[in-house]
Amino acid sequence: MQAREIAVELPTVTVRDPVAKAVRVMAAGHLPGLIVVDGRARPQMVLSGTQVLRMTVPGTYQEDPVLARTIDEAHADLFWQELGNLTVGDCLPRQPVRPVTVPLDATLLEVAALMARLRSPLVAVVDRAGVLVGAITLDRLLTSLAVADPGD
């Protein structure tokens, strides 16, 4: 099988989208991450679910579990509403994000090796021009591998 055969269409976001919208898109689609595309539908980066989550959790709480523990339950339920108008572009990971993309003819082994190497449960499939044509989630990959297994 090739990437093109198992890729599916998933919602994407841009750097101008509010973080709150990005979280909603991910939650509504039960996605393991998000593909951030530019104005020409080319993936700029692929964020894992926990990278998206990081955008919503104030850094002080991430670094200090004791501090997070001091926030009472009612306020703790609502922490992500304090995002205001912050955009995805405002909150991108500081470290450079390697592009998690494969060509249409990538094999399942290539997809798996990329996911494993970059610790990304989501891979963007692009055409020769670098335009997004679909996405492969880890779940989709594993299901496809099981299907490919004649002993299963």
Place this chain on the structure above:
Amino acid sequence: MQAREIAVELPTVTVRDPVAKAVRVMAAGHLPGLIVVDGRARPQMVLSGTQVLRMTVPGTYQEDPVLARTIDEAHADLFWQELGNLTVGDCLPRQPVRPVTVPLDATLLEVAALMARLRSPLVAVVDRAGVLVGAITLDRLLTSLAVADPGD
């Protein structure tokens, strides 16, 4: 809300389980990772989905995309069948794995901060004795946060 209110029961594995079984458990449950428990049902570690995937992809392919590209499609579909009798214990990550656990009364902010800090889309919920009582996935957390949002 507290961790106990959103935790769900998920299948687990032990270090003695074959890697192939671990992958099947994860795929069948559409899980973002796996909790590895000891003989007393205490979480030994929580593996993200990509950490589980890493166990199945030979290291040489993870490190060398060009080499992965040389494997033809038919063989690439079947790479994970070469696992043989390798167990989860045989393939654990080399770096020490921090326990991704929260107590029953952890708030959603604490759960989110832990997931974000440890980049784990899965958290084990434990009682005072350290025994597993449930699990929270990133998807479950986000859904719960959306539910908690009175403006949604």
